[in-house]
Amino acid sequence: MMQLITLLLFIHFAIALQCYKYAQIKGYPVITFTVLGLVPYFNVVVWVYLLFLPPLESYQHKQPL
Secondary structure (H helix, E strand, O other): OHHHHHHHHHHHHHHHHHHHHHHHHHOOOHHHHHHHHOOOOOHHHHHHHHHHOOOOHHHHOOOOO
């Protein structure tokens, strides 16, 4: 049982770390997405959300029409 709990905690913090990395790479608020990535069961939703969000830099450098 202790091994299962350890495995689940490891996966939980690995997903939170991925949320931190993707938020940093794509230019989103790092603290917000890291805290949301630490919430159990919600962290997978945040992680998938960050996977599909476009980088913020692509919208800041567009040329006006």
